Amino acid sequence: GAGVSQTPSNKVTEKGKYVELRCDPISGHTALYWYRQSLGQGPEFLIYFQGTGAADDSGLPNDRFFAVRPEGSVSTLKIQRTERGDSAVYLCASSPVTGVTGELFFGEGSRLTVL
Amino acid sequence: KQEVTQIPAALSVPEGENLVLNCSFTDSAIYNLQWFRQDPGKGLTSLLLIQSSQREQTSGRLNASLDKSSGRSTLYIAASQPGDSATYLCAVGLRRTGANNLFFGTGTRLTVIP
Numbered sequence: 001g002a003g004v005s006q007t008p009s010n011k012v013t014e015k016g017k018y019v020e021l022r023c024d025p026i027s028g029h030t031a032l033y034w035y036r037q038s039l040g041q042g043p044e045f046l047i048y049f050q051g052t053g054a055a056d057d058s059g060l061p062n063d064r065f066f067a068v069r070p071e072g073s074v075s076t077l078k079i080q081r082t083e084r085g086d087s088a089v090y091l092c093a094s095s096p097v098t099g100v101t102g103e104l105f106f107g108e109g110s111r112l113t114v115l
Numbered sequence: 116k117q118e119v120t121q122i123p124a125a126l127s128v129p130e131g132e133n134l135v136l137n138c139s140f141t142d143s144a145i146y147n148l149q150w151f152r153q154d155p156g157k158g159l160t161s162l163l164l165i166q167s168s169q170r171e172q173t174s175g176r177l178n179a180s181l182d183k184s185s186g187r188s189t190l191y192i193a194a195s196q197p198g199d200s201a202t203y204l205c206a207v208g209l210r211r212t213g214a215n216n217l218f219f220g221t222g223t224r225l226t227v228i229p
Binding site for chain 1: 206
């Protein structure tokens with residue numbers, strides 16, 4: 001597609017459940033980012049992929065959060081044993097260049113609600 | 116840790132007015148600064164990207180300036196229109212080893228009244 005695609009757009013789950021959020025970046029973009037945005041706040045960095053490897057996962061809040069990008073394109077953010085505090089919009093972005101040197105292109109996000 | 120502050124948090128102006136949004140950051144060793152627009156329930160759209168060696172960037176009615184030494188950036192919107200109503204976010208990339216992400220402000224919510 002022309003832009004970054006994220007699915008699902010909305011996900012409601014119960015506390016303790018497992019959740020997967022998917023990101024399909026712009027074709028050819030090697031850099032991929034996950035951010036989390038809580039209500040009324042700016043996005044906060046979670047993890048950065050350069051190709052297939054997680055080059056920087058320093059923003060992941062704890063070991064319940066994990067992300068993969070096995071073929072260097074689509075990425076999945078996985079959240080185990082969800083908690084109500086995990087409720088937020090999870091944004092994915094991609095870039096044709098490494099690090100923060102280039103422009104980031106964001107998807108519309110996946111809104112997660114944990115009941 | 117880099118702190119990014121945006122003032123005001125919300126702004127309401129009549130159509131046609133020129134306006135300025137402010138962004139300040141605590142760590143001046145930045146690689147670049149980006150301004151984004153976010154519509155309700157939507158993702159972020161990049162408006163302007165200013166590299167650390169630049170002082171300003173322009174796109175249509177938008178002009179963004181950067182003063183690294185004072186830790187400030189402004190986004191100037193000329194002849195505002197109702198379609199400009201959105202939240203505007205600034206984000207900085209740090210110039211240091213391992214800087215692979217952007218630090219965002221909390222945004223300014225702009226309403227342009229017809």
